[in-house]
Amino acid sequence: MELVHTIPEVRRRVAAARQKGKRVGFVPTMGYLHEGHLRLIDRCRERADYCVVSVFVNPTQFGPGEDYERYPRDLERDRRLLKERGVDLVFAPDVAEMYPEEPFIRFQIEKLADHLCGPRRPGHFSGVLLVVAKLFHIVQPDVAVFGQKDLQQLLLIRRMVRDLNFPLEIVAGPTVREPDGLAMSSRNAYLSPEERRQATVLYRSLQRAKELVQEGERSARNVREAMRAMIESTPGARIDYIEIVDLEELQPVERLEGRVAIALAVHVGPARLIDNLVLEIRGDDVREIPAI
Numbered sequence: 502m503e504l505v506h507t508i509p510e511v512r513r514r515v516a517a518a519r520q521k522g523k524r525v526g527f528v529p530t531m532g533y534l535h536e537g538h539l540r541l542i543d544r545c546r547e548r549a550d551y552c553v554v555s556v557f558v559n560p561t562q563f564g565p566g567e568d569y570e571r572y573p574r575d576l577e578r579d580r581r582l583l584k585e586r587g588v589d590l591v592f593a594p595d596v597a598e599m600y601p602e603e604p605f606i607r608f609q610i611e612k613l614a615d616h617l618c619g620p621r622r623p624g625h626f627s628g629v630l631l632v633v634a635k636l637f638h639i640v641q642p643d644v645a646v647f648g649q650k651d652l653q654q655l656l657l658i659r660r661m662v663r664d665l666n667f668p669l670e671i672v673a674g675p676t677v678r679e680p681d682g683l684a685m686s687s688r689n690a691y692l693s694p695e696e697r698r699q700a701t702v703l704y705r706s707l708q709r710a711k712e713l714v715q716e717g718e719r720s721a722r723n724v725r726e727a728m729r730a731m732i733e734s735t736p737g738a739r740i741d742y743i744e745i746v747d748l749e750e751l752q753p754v755e756r757l758e759g760r761v762a763i764a765l766a767v768h769v770g771p772a773r774l775i776d777n778l779v780l781e782i783r784g785d786d787v788r789e790i791p792a793i
């Protein structure tokens with residue numbers, strides 16, 4: 502495995518791999534890796550012969566007062582994990598390499614970002630699309646893998662690839678959970694042991710929502726209210742949003758039918774955590790399905 506820090510070094514390595522006829526896979530990350538990231542890498546290796554991972558905490562996707570400065574970083578540990586997992590190339594640029602000057606061009610998103618995290622984190626998805634588009638141009642992968650935990654990000658990136666004709670395939674990896682259901686996230690590192698226990702309420706409320714739908718509940722409001730009551734009775738947890746949206750445009754639905762996502766963001770102590778569940782509902786048949 503090679504670790505490089507500059508764009509020309511990545512381009513040279515990827516071009517050499519391509520010349521040998523290899524299919525290039527890519528997993529962009531912000532580092533501080535956990536099993537969730539490593540499963541994305543497994544997926545990447547199943548679909549490509551040469552696997553590139555980027556480790557870059559992207560400043561343009563953090564708003565004022567968010568956790569850019571304190572976002573956990575440990576490149577040495579990441580490097581070890583990536584080597585063990587069979588990654589071929591790690592790209593860990595610094596901010597000056599990715600943004601040598603203030604970018605003038607930004608993404609304006611017409612749909613998909615007006616609910617869920619979009620309005621709560623103004624500019625966030627524009628910053629995500631900016632860095633992902635730059636990384637796609639730098640790495641030029643055939644396939645890129647993103648986690649379903651960041652459902653809105655996944656669907657926006659898939660749409661950007663379609664709208665802007667990037668010649669690559671987007672693949673989703675399922676959310677990886679701790680044994681008690683908490684979705685793995687680098688931000689779980691912010692939690693004290695007590696907050697870590699409280700944080701399981703996100704998963705428990707999603708499971709309760711699924712049970713209600715399996716029992717026949719179809720009103721989005723009733724499902725949201727049941728989740729709200731559960732979270733509000735958990736000390737230390739503060740709801741940012743609970744929304745039930747369609748999977749095409751991420752717009753709120755009143756009734757649960759077809760393919761819908763139940764998504765939430767909750768503050769627990771110093772961490773803002775997100776999670777979601779995608780259901781397919783056909784008559785009485787209710788199944789949990791992958792987002793894409």
Ligand code: PAF
Pocket residue numbers: 529530531557559562629632633651654
């Ligand atoms: O999901 C993340 O870790 C980031 O948003 C990404 C896709 C690496 C862009 O910075």
